[in-house]
Amino acid sequence: MMDVSSDERLVDKYISENRTGPAVKLLFDIIIRCSRGRDFSKAESLREKLMEVDPMALSEIIGSAEIIEEEKSGSLDKVHMNVWSGLYGKLTPEESNALFYSMKEAVYEANEYIFKKGDHNSMLYFINQGELKMVYEQKGKEILLKRLRPGDMAGQDTFFSISVCTTSLSTLSRVKMNYLENDVLARWNKEIPTLEPKLKDYSLRIESAHDLLRKKGMDRRQVERHNISGKVAVQMINASGNPVGKAFRGELSDISSSGISFYIKTSDRKNASILLGRNLDLLFAVTGNAALEKITQTGTVIGVSYHLFNDYIIHLKFAKEFDPKLIGEIKRSANAGSRPKT
Structure with missing residues (x-):
């Protein structure tokens, strides 16, 4: 991350002296530098400050937003974007940036569990590299439901609803993936409400754990309701x-x-x-x-x-x-x- 603390102190000095013009100009300059340095969190927070300092500095406010989005788009992970082109192709540039920059990265070695049956999982996984297996445990035996590869999604059953895992997911090889944490949905609902429905719609096209269990004749509801x-x-x-x-x-x-x-x-x-x-x-x-x-x-x-x-x-x-x-x-x-x- 870039160290812009001395410039921020100068901005605060301008504000205390009621010198709005220099404060706006310096804030805009810092935002550009942070964006190009890929410190997008800092750039966003400084843009919020810019809007507080002078809500009528429309040229700088709009221009800084465009620069942040442009730099975000230019720094997206190309391998990830290629694997998930079908998903990102359904999103606007703003939605694509919001999705990608809400994700975290994870690497697992072979024979590691991602989640187990009965776990409370609140993450949605996007597999970029490697192979995994989804299994259902019944009477002490593991029944293979599906092999997951790049472009597959996992965890949607418990990400969009509140439920325990009905299956287990483990790695067959070294795996690289991105994941979302469930609490991001509340933020999206305020900042970009069109994103969750699109992601959920895309996930519905992928066989869920419940779909796989039903196909195998192992529906979770084994008793009449x-x-x-x-x-x-x-x-x-x-x-x-x-x-x-x-x-x-x-x-x-x-x-x-x-x-x-x-x-x-x-x-x-x-x-x-x-x-x-x-x-x-x-x-x-x-x-x-x-x-x-x-x-x-x-x-x-x-x-x-x-x-x-x-x-x-x-x-x-x-x-x-x-x-x-x-x-x-x-x-x-x-x-x-x-x-x-x-």
């Missing part, structure tokens, strides 16, 4: 079973002998993501069936998915299998024509 409606009271609990924090309410969605899904409403994704991996104590009643009132059940949250209008669907795995008799009651209600809301 039944739509239900009704209210649920939810209490987070610790390992000892004691309450943690305040209870909250939700709306039931579906149930099986091994788990349940319900909706909660929150405007903050972080509030929803906090629930992943937590133990919950539930008290619920299924609408329209007296035999299904005041049911209690505990379990662990294994997935959180965004729905619509600040609704999130919480997927919980029961600590103990749900009473088969009660499942039978739910099936009879469904067969009798009582179709719950979803």
Whole structure:
């Protein structure tokens, strides 16, 4: 990084003396030098300062933005850009720069795990070089789902939703890749809101872990699920079973002998993501069936998915299998024509 501290002190001196013109001129000059030196973070922060010093210095404000974007475009990793030309071809220059400069680089040697089944992974991986394998572990055996090579993406199942990994990913050779951390989505939403939908749309064209499991006949949902409606009271609990924090309410969605899904409403994704991996104590009643009132059940949250209008669907795995008799009651209600809301 370039050392421009002495120039910044001079800018501050000009500002303290109300000499706006020299301050703007020097700031513009520092921004150009930082951009050409590829210190884009510093260039961006100085441009913010330029807009504060003189919001009407439109020539310098616009010109500095163009220079930063131009220098960013000129310094993109050519190998990465060639491998991912199909993705970048769908983005504007501004979106391309935002995507590339939000990424970090990683290198793995052969036989290293990127993530394992059951892990909380919040990263999206872009493979530039090398080969990996995605496997599903079942009854102590590893079942190969896919070999990943340059141009393949991994982690999309848990990057765009809040869920634990259902598969494991490890290297077969030395691997170079870029990755995004999930918290970048909140920044993009403010600065460049068109980027996330385009990236998500591109990722949907690539077979996800769930798609591969379904193709192999190993769908994660191996038990029959039944739509239900009704209210649920939810209490987070610790390992000892004691309450943690305040209870909250939700709306039931579906149930099986091994788990349940319900909706909660929150405007903050972080509030929803906090629930992943937590133990919950539930008290619920299924609408329209007296035999299904005041049911209690505990379990662990294994997935959180965004729905619509600040609704999130919480997927919980029961600590103990749900009473088969009660499942039978739910099936009879469904067969009798009582179709719950979803």
